[in-house]
Amino acid sequence: MYRREARDPARTVPRATYIAVGFLGLFYAFIVWTGLVDCHSHPVWGLEMATGLDLSSVRDLGGLRAALAAAERIDGWVIGFGLDHNVFGGRPVDRALIEDVLDGAPAFLRLYDGHSALVTDAALRAAGVTGPRTFAQRSHLATDADGRLTGHLVEHAAMDLVGEILPRPSHTERRTRLVELLSAMAATGLTGAHVMDLGDLDLVDAVARETVLPVRLRFAPWCMPGADKDALEELVTLQGRGGRHWRVGGVKFFMDGTVEGGTAWLEHPDCHGQGTDAFWPDPSAYSDAVRHLHRAGVRTATHAIGDAAVRHVLDTVESLGPGSHLAHRVEHIESVPDDTVGRFAGLGLIASMQPPHTGYTRADRSDEWSLRLGDERASRAWRLRDLRDAGAVVALGSDWPIAHYDARAVLATARTPRGAASARAGLTGLQALEGCTTHAGLAAGEAAFAGRIAEGFRADLTALGLDPVDAPADEVAEAPVRLTVTGGQIVHRGA
Ligand SMILES: [Zn+2]
Structure with missing residues (x-):
């Protein structure tokens, strides 16, 4: 086994060039790196989210109507996912259209x-x-000017009202799909994923007892508005539960929703006058919950897309005092001003970003995300490089099923961001690789035993057919994956 100590784990990926690694008596001569990690993914919950008709390639209303007319019924239901806001061409999302x-x-x-x-x-x-409801979190059933329900269910609590009665695949079917999905993820070079939900631990446990999970999963259960002391203690108790290649580690919060949905928490309203509310109706209750978990030694990850949401997380972490450095993270960070960028490194707040999401915007800013934010804020799209240059830890991921899980696409789009972010400098090849390796280890609090190749570290390895640091980004996106090893087990062997 090749070993080399990195001088500084936050800065350096050990570059193991053309080394031979022996496993199970087989020898391979490739470029072997420490295993790639997707720092934001939903492989278990996503099995349900990505059920039914894939609408991700639908571009306009005519296309949507044609796809729905031809859709297969699942127990009488038409279920679809991946629908782009841009399909509605600026019209309100309304069931009358379909x-x-x-x-x-x-x-x-x-x-x-x-x-x-x-x-x-x-x-x-x-x-x-039959009519509007109120929820403990910022969530609602949209209505039109006459008070009629449009069928647009905004945020989790509203979606759950109908989501809970959808036909569900059987346990056996879900078990099969989970193994297939994790194997497909490993085939892109992934050895691990930070799972930003609780998933279904009984399902995961059952699969992990029967077979080797191809991708190591680290689950962060949600803490939702309204959580009382008992709910927080339950989250503390869940920490560390796990088995082979899976464990519960951390807690996930939402401070806002999305720009396109009008639910990002912004310092100034979007072009429709929306985006001025936090997901937690009382943002100070969020801060109290984070403080409670911090005292219990629990790492937190907070979904914060808008500038006001990100600022509130920074303020909260600033209030935590000792022990908060590199213990908490923010997910997404889609548009923030300069003064916000500068605070991450000083507070040791980890930035977790998903470069493939830039592909949902357009360079000419004619997309829903850019239009809602307006030129000034759209020009600050996905400041990956600015955060890195300011000294922040920047962990990278896909947020599957929001974007494809392919680890090579994450590396490539981090270097050449798309759409509204394409005018900004991307990460260097090394910074992108660090985002899925050393910085992934830091983001999970696992830097002492994961994220690089060294004695006593996890035997998680990815072998690509090219050097992801020096090869052009578009070649990295297509790189052959020769070998993926998770926990010393070969979980993918390429051609
Ligand atoms: Zn997510």
């Missing part, structure tokens, strides 16, 4: 960002939903 092609079938269509869904009248009736 109901006539569905023949009265109940339909549940997830918007691509995972933060809202469009359902039909039949679906609302099946769930017993």
